[in-house]
Amino acid sequence: MSTRTQRGTGAAPKRVRSVTRENVLVAAEEVFVAKGYRGASINEIAAEAGYTIGALYSNFASKAQLFLAVTERRMLARGRRLEAALRGVHDRLPVTTVAEIVWAELQPEKAWTIAGYEFVAEAMRDDSLGPRLVELNDEARDIVRDVLVASMAGRPVPPLPLERMVTLTQCLINGIAATATYDLDLDLTESLADGLALMLDQSRSAPDVSLEAFRAGQEAAADQDMHDPHAR
Known part of the structure; x- marks a missing residue:
């Protein structure tokens, strides 16, 4: 068998695996959208893709x-x-x-x-x-x-x-x-x-305000509200 023939023979399974993987991904997306992650099962995804569970696990180790x-x-x-x-x-x-x-x-x-x-x-x-x-x-x-x-x-x-x-x-x-x-x-x-x-x-025209200054301002405003009868 020639080297060219050997390479050609090896390329076909790779293409098949690539197609299988893509088909599984498409089917899995549809099932995940329909059932959610928790509700989706490997069996459903394999069935949707038209492959056996073994074929699915040959591409992906888990859900x-x-x-x-x-x-x-x-x-x-x-x-x-x-x-x-x-x-x-x-x-x-x-x-x-x-x-x-x-x-x-x-x-x-x-x-x-x-x-x-x-x-x-x-x-x-x-x-x-x-x-x-x-x-x-x-x-x-x-x-x-x-x-x-x-x-x-x-x-x-x-x-x-x-x-x-x-x-x-x-x-x-x-x-x-x-x-x-x-x-x-x-x-x-x-x-x-x-x-x-x-x-x-x-x-950036507004000056930076430290946390301490911000809190002091908040406390001053709260204190003013306490002594202002119109603020209630």
Whole structure:
């Protein structure tokens, strides 16, 4: 048998495994969205994908590892769309426009957000998942960092270091998406735009106030209210 034939023979199984993995990821996402993380079973996912449980386990060691793979696949796809939407931005974009672009590309879904928090609740008790969660968080930070760098075009350098803004923005996005699962009147764009404005457009003309000075001011105001009959 020639070397070329041997290589060709070896390539086919790799392509099959790649297709199998992709099909499982697509099926798993559908089941996780429909049933949640806790409600989804490996049997259901295998059946939805049209494979045996053995074929599924040959690609993913556990339901948790499968969920992490689906999460990464979704996140990277949305990250690529965000990158494309913000590519070539050189002028200052209003924070409302940035927020609209973020939500248009992230496309938060209530069912997936809930499934994600179900997973996190269980993953917090499993130390073996910690390193993978850190990797995913780093990938999410890369996406947020790209958004912030594009948003800073045409603006003065913000007072906060970039990495601190990445952390705040990531928490803001996650918090808004979580709140939106039960607060149906929440304006996602407005909420994110407000947070971005505080980081990117805040004025440095106001003097910094120490915690001690702030507390002293609060105590003075409270004392004044106590002695002011009209304040009651």
